[in-house]
Amino acid sequence: MRDRSPVYYDSYDGSWNLFLYEDVARALSEHQTFSSQLNEAAEMPLSQSLIQLDPPRHTRLRALVSKPFSPAWIGKRADKIREICTSLLESVKSDQFDFVRNFSYPLPVMVIADIIGIPRDHMERFKEWSDAVVTGQAFMGQRDYMSEMVTYFSEMVRERQRDPRDDLISMLISSEVDGKPLSPQELMGFLILLLIAGNETTTNLISNAVYSMNENPGTYDMVVSDRSLIPGMLEETLRYRSPVQSMFRRTKADVTVRGVTIPANSYVTAWIGSANHDERVFEEPEKFNIERKENRHIAFGNGIHYCLGAPLARLEAKIAFEEITERFREIRVGNIDSASMVSSTIVYGFKSLPVS
Numbered sequence: 001m002r003d004r005s006p007v008y009y010d011s012y013d014g015s016w017n018l019f020l021y022e023d024v025a026r027a028l029s030e031h032q033t034f035s036s037q038l039n040e041a042a043e044m045p046l047s048q049s050l051i052q053l054d055p056p057r058h059t060r061l062r063a064l065v066s067k068p069f070s071p072a073w074i075g076k077r078a079d080k081i082r083e084i085c086t087s088l089l090e091s092v093k094s095d096q097f098d099f100v101r102n103f104s105y106p107l108p109v110m111v112i113a114d115i116i117g118i119p120r121d122h123m124e125r126f127k128e129w130s131d132a133v134v135t136g137q138a139f140m141g142q143r144d145y146m147s148e149m150v151t152y153f154s155e156m157v158r159e160r161q162r163d164p165r166d167d168l169i170s171m172l173i174s175s176e177v178d179g180k181p182l183s184p185q186e187l188m189g190f191l192i193l194l195l196i197a198g199n200e201t202t203t204n205l206i207s208n209a210v211y212s213m214n215e216n217p218g219t220y221d222m223v224v225s226d227r228s229l230i231p232g233m234l235e236e237t238l239r240y241r242s243p244v245q246s247m248f249r250r251t252k253a254d255v256t257v258r259g260v261t262i263p264a265n266s267y268v269t270a271w272i273g274s275a276n277h278d279e280r281v282f283e284e285p286e287k288f289n290i291e292r293k294e295n296r297h298i299a300f301g302n303g304i305h306y307c308l309g310a311p312l313a314r315l316e317a318k319i320a321f322e323e324i325t326e327r328f329r330e331i332r333v334g335n336i337d338s339a340s341m342v343s344s345t346i347v348y349g350f351k352s353l354p355v356s
Ligand code: HEM
Pocket: 028, 036, 050, 051, 052, 062, 112, 193, 194, 197, 198, 199, 201, 202, 205, 242, 243, 244, 247, 248, 298, 299, 300, 301, 302, 304, 305, 306, 307, 308, 309, 310, 312, 313
């Protein structure tokens, strides 16, 4: 597609698709033309969350949460994250186990639950909700997932209003934007977004790294013998198997990309996964090279919506591999079939990953 149809109109769903790095980076960052506000009717909680807002509202809300997600603040959680990694790895009793179920899935859920201030033992429920959103079930199935999430978080908010603690829910409740507290919809939208954005994505980064190293013999050994290679290995995984493959925008006006005019009010899919394999930008893009020198991947997006959780995801994954390489001299992936993959065109990763 990059060579033949870099700007592709899909007549099936009426969307426009961008595949080249330069165009994807532009669509993600040029918010004046490519809006993140996908729906006019904004009654859904997620449509009131950062990821679906344009400036000026986006700028103000983002300012409110940038501090608790800054590298400095997130860095203070390192010990807690290491403790969680250790306890998960210690609870693995057999030489063969499902890496996703036993490690890469529970880790981010437990970390984000602590930050937000929700009990860890509600994890199974979060998993169901986050899966439902990622696979689209939450918006079309019989079950009303959105109402379930709203009811759950409303109760949490009421609890913290009565009894504030040192957590993100309490901080958000007491914050003001433009002299006013966040509306219940904004509060719900943000909490639901964090729960979903932070879970599946980080799980997939960690499992995709294991899978990619297994596919490229020798890379895991390199990381075991030199742990300073872990960050570069993770950046290469983010590029090579991007956990978020696509993001959406809506054009605010007619816009021309490579001589093709995309009409105003069109849905645009920016294919991050393709951009990160663009041979115009990356040398030997199909090679998984953990020592890649210039890795300008856009796996965390680009511009004002650049992933708020990137410092957290990077820290969690780094600590995870420090602990994994400490315990396992080698790690082999067992049989994988299509059913093991997450079924989604947005997120890329594994539902299960048998390892030994
Ligand atoms: C935004 C990817 C982890 C919270 C984004 C965007 C991408 C992304 C591509 C840009 C969306 C856009 O331009 O429309 C990832 C990947 C992750 C990850 C690959 C893990 C490897 C996290 C974590 C959190 C998080 C751990 C929170 C704890 C968010 C939020 C936004 C966002 C709140 C919206 C920011 C805004 O609109 O200003 N993420 N994410 N993400 N991410 Fe992440």
